[in-house]
Amino acid sequence: MSLYFIGLGLYDEKDMSVRALEVAKSCDILFVEFYTQKMNLNIKNLERTTGKKIKILTRKDVEENSEILLEPAKTKKVGFLIGGDPFCATTHTSLRQEAIKRKIKTYVIHGSSIFSAIGETGLHLYKFGSVVTIPFRDKFGNKLPLSVYEKIKENIDRGLHTLILLDIDAEKNKYMNAKEGIETLLDMEKRKKQKIITEDSKIIFFTRAGSTNSTIFYDKIKNIAKRDLGEPPMIIIIPGDLHFTEKEYLEVFRE
Template sequence: MSLALIGLGLFDEKDLSFRAVEEAKRSDKVFIELYTSKWYGNLKDLEKLIGKEIIELKRKDLEENASKIFAEAKTKKIVVFVQGDPLVQTTHSSLLLEAKKLKVETKVIHNASILSAIGESGLHVQKFGPYVTMPFPEKTKGKLPESIFEVIEENKKRGLHTLCLLDVVAEENKYMTVKQGLEILLSGKTIDKNDKVVAFARAGSEKPKIVYDFVGNLTRTNIMDIPSVIIIPGKLHFTEREYLETI
């Protein structure tokens, strides 16, 4: 039959499109993954909206045991709700590829992701270079991959902005804060306390928090809102600078 990946958007079930809701209603079985970020929706409300029970997937269910989903998709209409946009994470692209190999019909219903929401910071989206993901130090035995700092340095040389995604371990309710992310960046000497960066929290909500300030100040204020990202600005256009100064 089919496998449909549906983007949940950035904040809660109200972000779903009419098309997404209709697709879920027509399905035989619905799954959801909530391990890539903090979702503020209500699972019971989402079940009521689509009239279906929803089964939550853990990381290993998609990364190691996805064969079970494919087996069901051969005879049923399967929907998997994915945080943000379905194809930002490579894991979900791999799901589509494997489904196609198995001759399972696929469908993608897109939604907003942090990669589109960063425009709310006032920075021009087309001026962003490759983004980086900041893992918790214990995941890498205290030594971060050099590639993270190399990407940031290369973006700086080219005058491009860098989006820094902060680590999430949803199963343990553990979310990297802006302060923790900045301390990691400071340890790699890619920024210093006199640099100005953007901290962007709760994107997609009715009350997002966007702060443009010196690194030294941000490490003292310790923004606790989650999920958060850090943006290291490159060379600013005058309209970007003007926007940032009004935040």
């Protein structure tokens, strides 16, 4: 029958759009994943909001056992709840592709995501370059993710801002914090020695976007490293060439 990809929005169940909530309530079966984005919600609150029982899926369920979603979608209206916007995480594109191949109708209900929320930092969206993610080192035998460094350098050379996502491992309840992110950036600089990320470099931390206690920090790395930025989720932005309006806005958040 149909498979709906439903964006939950940025922070909690209250970020669902009216359309997202209406569609979720009308579905015969609801699934949700929490592995692509940390959200401040639990399954009970989400079930209370939608009025439905919801099954939590792991990354392995979705990527290796997609039949759990596709089989019931042949005859029922199935909803797949996803943090942020459904296709900001490319892991879900293959699922939709497979559904279409099987003649299952698919629909997308978009939600707010970090990619729209970064406008809150005052940076011009058209001046962002490639997005990168700092992964947990233990995923790669404690090796430094030097490809991340190269992408940041490419952006800086072009005068573009770099949005840096920090890794999560929801199944292990691991969420990279500010300290880990900064240490990895500085360790990459020590290895590459191209002086694009130093303790005197100014960076932006945007924490808990979408919540009532979201915060923007703008300062030199050495100063931010000394501060307690609170709990994840958070992202880092390394600014490129700043327009005067961007500079003026960011100065409001510099202490």
